Amino acid sequence: MQLDDKKKHCGVEEIFLRYGSMLYRIAVVMLGSTHDAEDVVQDTLIRYMEHKKDFQDQDHEKAWLIRVTVNLCKNRLLFARRHPQVEFSELTKSCEDSKDRCLMECLLKLPQLYRTAFLLYYVMGYSIRESAGILHVTEGAMKKRLERGRRKFKEIMEQEGVTEDGL
């Protein structure tokens, strides 16, 4: 039994090394809190241990982990009614460049729906089809989210006094 547990933990450590930072970034941007993001990554790893899913390949595994993380973040936002208490100073201090910091601030002000779409498409580099698959929405819905997200992002940038040239 103990051996099994150790094996499980070894697997989890490997997964954490491979995807930990990525999952953490998703959770941080979605929740706006580093502490909650750590909890979500932890929960994702536990889900991974408990579900013993057979993955077709690494891409499938990665997509599954992203989906679980996104869903856990959504649950946290929805059920605990913990609307992101954006700790800009904490989250943006990781950005050394002031322009990057501005961009992060704008991203964190984006509504959660569009933020998730942005994360998957622009940050993770998934295609519209893949992103839609992860979020369980249609490609059309994903395109709409990205389109509206871009519009909203521009609005936020304008409100913050950030120009595209300035970046």
Next chain:
Amino acid sequence: MDYERLKRAVEQISLTEEAEKRILDLEDRQREYHVRKKLVKRGLVAACTVFFLLCVLCILPEKIKETPEWGITAYAKGTGAAQWISLKPGERVLLELDPVRNRYMMELDLPENYYYEKEIIILGMDCISPQGKKIFWLVSEEEEAEALPDVMSSSMYIKILNEKREEVDRVILEVTREYDDCYVQIKKEEGDW
């Protein structure tokens, strides 16, 4: 808009060593997860039980109301030999002759307050009449039945009253003669049960 720059900005978010340690310390969190899972399961079971009980509480009084507070038995052909059979609404039963006298018999189990709307029913040459809580179907022994139709039917209405003499239920007993066979059936009337 240069979204590559956004990607670079997000990628600068990194885990501290302290956070890494905290995340990988899974034991407590796992225990918590199992407790949570159990609680959710129990909650679901409790919710289902409450829902089921509510359904039962809602449906049961209706069902009880639907069940008639009276019963009618008839001396009829059961499985094999003739016997007293309890009639169910809508079920047609073939009556058997009383072995001692030339008649068919039915017996009512009704509350105290009731009355027959029509006391006597004449079905061809036969006479059906109640005597207290018993109903007798007297079969004519005359041989003039040739002019009568092969199938004849009539209904006996019994009204059940409450203490204030208001009608609370109604029993419709349909009697049918097909050739030499006699049938009885409790008729369903819409809205009655």
